[in-house]
Amino acid sequence: MGIVKGIILTVAALTSTVLIGCEAMTGKPSPQETPMSQPAGVETPQDATLSKAVKEKLLAEKAVNLSRVIVETRKGTVYLRGLVPSLDARERALKIVWQVTGVQVVENQLQIGE
Numbered sequence: 001m002g003i004v005k006g007i008i009l010t011v012a013a014l015t016s017t018v019l020i021g022c023e024a025m026t027g028k029p030s031p032q033e034t035p036m037s038q039p040a041g042v043e044t045p046q047d048a049t050l051s052k053a054v055k056e057k058l059l060a061e062k063a064v065n066l067s068r069v070i071v072e073t074r075k076g077t078v079y080l081r082g083l084v085p086s087l088d089a090r091e092r093a094l095k096i097v098w099q100v101t102g103v104q105v106v107e108n109q110l111q112i113g114e
Contacts, residue, residue: 047073050102054078058098064089066096069110076104083113 041050051073060065064088070082078097084090092109097106 007033015067041074043073044075046102050076050078050100053095054100054103056094057100061092061096064092076102077107078103078105079107079108079109082111085112085114087112097114108111 006095051071052071055069055071058069058071065085068082069080069084072079072081078100080093080097084093090108090112093110094108097103
């Protein structure tokens, strides 16, 4: 299962890098920013518990500041939004989220900036 997660993380990182580059070049938002990839509805108690666990794990990270990451969960899908200081921080956040039990899918919409 670790190999599958590694492959998923690699594909997600490469895809998001390409999409961010396309947005920078065209000025048009990436497909990840369309309403289809936004959480719909209200978090259930289970979703809220998962969001809390993810946020706590992100805040416990000492190597990089992930305090500006916004976490929302719908039906096991964790949506990450907000700002991180670097591409390494963005990738680290994604790895941390996958370590939380109950996470089924991650929609990483983190932006790199100050």
